[in-house]
Amino acid sequence: MNIYVGNLSYEATEEDLQQAFEAFGKVKSVRIIKDWYSGKSRGFGFVEMPTKAEAESAISNLNGNELKEQRLTVNEAHSRSERPRDGRMGGEMKDLIAYLAKALVDKPEEVVVTAIEGQQTSVIELKVTKEDIGKIIGKHGNTVQAIRTILGAASRKIKKRSVLEILE
Numbered sequence: 001m002n003i004y005v006g007n008l009s010y011e012a013t014e015e016d017l018q019q020a021f022e023a024f025g026k027v028k029s030v031r032i033i034k035d036w037y038s039g040k041s042r043g044f045g046f047v048e049m050p051t052k053a054e055a056e057s058a059i060s061n062l063n064g065n066e067l068k069e070q071r072l073t074v075n076e077a078h079s080r081s082e083r084p085r086d087g088r089m090g091g092e093m094k095d096l097i098a099y100l101a102k103a104l105v106d107k108p109e110e111v112v113v114t115a116i117e118g119q120q121t122s123v124i125e126l127k128v129t130k131e132d133i134g135k136i137i138g139k140h141g142n143t144v145q146a147i148r149t150i151l152g153a154a155s156r157k158i159k160k161r162s163v164l165e166i167l168e
Contacts, residue, residue, distance in 0.1 A: 001055035004077040004118030006044040008032065009068035014045070020067055021047050025054025033123060033163060037141070042163060044121055046077055078117045093154055093162060097124050100147055105132035120161060124151070127167040136166055 005017060014030045021027045032045035049055035055076075063074040094115040102108035105128055112127040128136055137144045148164050155162040 001049055001052050002077040002116065003047045003049065003055055003059060004044065004073075004075055004116075004121070005047055005062075006073035006118060006120055007070050008041060008043050008045060008072070009070040010041045010043060012041065012068045012070070016067060017045060017047055020062060021049065021058050024058035024061060025049055025051055033165060044118065046116060046118075046123075073119070075119050093122070093151060094124055096154070097126055097147065097151070097164065100150075101126055101128060101136060104135045104143065105129070106135070107132055122155075122160060122162045123165055124162060125165045125167055130168045133166065133168050 003021075008017075012032070014032050017030045017032065018027055021030070026049065028048040028050050030045065030047050033042045034040060035042055047058075049058060059074050059076065062072055065072055094113050098111060098113040101111045101113065105111060107129050110129050110132075112125075114125045114127075116123045116125070126136065135143070136147075138146075144164070144166065151162050151164055
């Protein structure tokens with residue numbers, strides 16, 4: 001089960017999350033979302049636990065508890081395809097990012113876009129080839145900044161924070 005962890009202290013590490021969640025069972029992966037340029041935490045992340053019962057126990061026990069002097073928000077994360085559509089944006093932001101990325105790169109068939117939903121934040125992961133990553137970022141970061149601006153405007157409309165992560 002994929003778990004959203006919000007309101008993380010900027011000092012919290014992936015190891016800190018790993019330890020907190022291991023108290024409730026096996027942890028498959030931990031990822032704190034970081035700013036592309038600074039490398040600093042954005043204040044939220046995801047933990048994957050293979051056993052649903054252990055994951056549910058971790059959610060119920062850790063939600064509202066403190067880690068590094070911050071009260072955590074912990075709940076099940078859903079990909080956009082698993083999430084019921086509410087008639088507002090559905091998968092359109094994911095599709096928009098995919099459309100823009102495919103128009104910019106040399107290998108559009110290798111563009112993969114996934115969306116991970118938390119209660120307050122959506123993370124859209126954009127994966128491109130190593131050769132195409134510069135085309136997504138653009139000169140001086142202008143292209144990726146424009147994409148993030150579009151995503152931010154759409155996010156304000158639906159009143160939910162969206163973050164673009166670029167992977168190679």
